[in-house]
Amino acid sequence: MCLSCAEAVAAGHAPINPCLCGAPETQAAMRRLEADLDRRRLLGGMAAIVGMFAGFGLAPGELRAQTAGRPTVLTNLRFFDGRTLSMQTGRDIVIEGGRITALPATGTGPADADVIDCGGRAVTPGLIDCHWHSTLVAVSQIAAVTQDIAWVHLMAGREAGATLLRGFTTVRDTGGPAFGLKQAIDQGAVTGPRIFPSGAMLSQTSGHGDFRLLNAVPRMPGDPADYTERTGVAAIADGVDEVLRRTREQLMKGASQIKIMAGGGVASPYDPLDTTQYTLDEMRAAVQAAADWGTYVCAHVYTPTGIQRCIEAGVKSIEHGQLADTATIRAMAAAGAWWSIQPFLADEDANQYSDPRSQAKQQQVAEGTVRAFQEGRAEGVNMAFGTDVLFNPTGAATQGRQLAKLTRFMSPLEALRMATGAAGDLLALSGERAPYPGPLGVITEGALADLLVWDGDPETSLDFIGTPDTSLRLVMKGGRIFKDALA
Structure with a gap:
């Protein structure tokens, strides 16, 4: 109750509470207000943190994420699956929800998809x-x-x-x-x-x-x-x-x-x-x-x-x-x-x-x-x-x-x-x-979609991995693209 209510009770009067500060409805409203303030503080703090990181070049760069409800398809590629000691061809890589969901024959994957043409390059797991x-x-x-x-x-x-x-x-x-x-x-x-x-x-x-x-x-x-x-x-x-x-x-x-x-x-x-x-x-x-x-x-x-x-x-x-x-x-x-x-x-x-x-x-x-x-x-x-x-x-x-x-x-x-x-x-x-x-x-159905597209031939040399600035064309982690230099 408010101060006036407390004084009235102390004087022996009935505890009339015109401000309703102790009423359940008032308390519920206060909780909603406090929650909103906490959310605003959190968002403000997150913005400050991200801004601080941006000053050091740490904030996330521009990302190209999957279109909602549509898979991404990597096509026109040769890939190393992480286990078999040979490069494989004739397949596409389908990504949905951050995972590899299929490896269909080239051109036979979902029609309604975001397609990334790898230009015949090598694809490896992250x-x-x-x-x-x-x-x-x-x-x-x-x-x-x-x-x-x-x-x-x-x-x-x-x-x-x-x-x-x-x-x-x-x-x-x-x-x-x-x-x-x-x-x-x-x-x-x-x-x-x-x-x-x-x-x-x-x-x-x-x-x-x-x-x-x-x-x-x-x-x-x-x-x-x-x-x-x-x-x-x-x-x-x-x-x-x-x-x-x-x-x-x-x-x-x-x-x-x-x-x-x-x-x-x-x-x-x-x-x-x-x-x-x-x-x-x-x-x-x-x-x-x-x-x-x-x-x-x-x-x-x-x-x-x-x-x-x-x-x-x-x-x-x-x-x-x-x-x-x-x-x-x-x-x-x-x-x-x-x-x-x-x-x-x-x-x-x-x-x-x-x-x-x-x-x-x-x-x-x-x-x-x-x-x-x-x-x-x-x-x-x-x-x-x-x-x-x-x-x-x-x-x-x-x-x-x-x-x-x-x-x-x-x-x-x-x-x-x-x-x-x-x-x-x-x-x-x-x-x-x-x-x-x-x-x-690994590049297999169900694996997390961490994928790299390279200029280079992993069957003959790995020297290109030592020069990622020029040889690494695409970096995908969890289905999100963090670098795209395929163009």
Whole structure:
């Protein structure tokens, strides 16, 4: 009731309420008014956010979407389906509702459709990078651990748009605070690829994800978390209980898989490459917590001892692994584990390090890369493509060129399959935690309509994938066109 009503009641009079402020009708009207104000604030905030992103070139560009109620048909093309090691002809690709719905004989598809003439060019599934760091690729290492995290996210948003226009329509983010970026992309506020996020990388103290300076050691019980932990880059977890807690936190935030650090790394200065990180029980804790949510663990590791411990613990995906010996490679094949491997060749496209210790470790990894590809293929290990471009703003643009380098070890279509159909199979290990229901990396009925049109012949070379500015003619993700240079 209003103030006058309260005074009347206090004086002993009947509670007459001429303003009806407490009446159900009045309260309902107030709720409607508040809801309208909330909607206006939300729309205003969204406009401000999109405007802010537009200032950095991050807002979505002009899109050509399907006409409502009409399918889109790609015709006059040769296509690689992501699995069969040959280019196929004589078919059109029909897209409806963001999915591929049919592959009819050329000219026999629906008559009432938006038709895109590909001019006889090659069509492939959208490319998949299975080892990408969406928020850490476009900034230097010192910037990542010292700059305002909002700036880091803005740089990540800008790089996401560039990633999509290189033809990578999906990435598996193997560590970093990518949840917000994924949400912005999925909601259409920012242009970028589909993201399968791992969230913070789980690391033991002194492990590959422990980015603290030496003057921050020891950390006492009352000390705050390190900056990289607070911002979601990494999570230091020692012991089974702590590993369970940190794993569950990432799952709570929306992780589609969990990333642990199981051995030394190149970029980190304090953990030698040969070290084995996490005990078997700690690894099993992460694996069990992930399995309880229907998903899996992937592990950064290079050495035979570390890889074999991962396999024993139930880790499904080995990240890197270039120092594996023959017995370990055979163990990976026997376990049905995935090898998410990168062409680390210490060449002009490699991540750059000024620390001599990191340079030496990088060279050691490069020396094992050739044998890893050769033996991995010979032993029949499941292999998927990734780049792991890290803290390297200029190196991000080499993403497609890294894929083309795989033709040093296999035929062009075999290499392309590693970044399409095989990569999609690896992503499918996320089960119900996969954020995008439907097959990825393939051109088949029911698959998500992520498609690329290229100038180039994938049967003879993949060099054209390294020059997407000139060779990539059309980029489609989920049936929406983000680049159209066919004319």
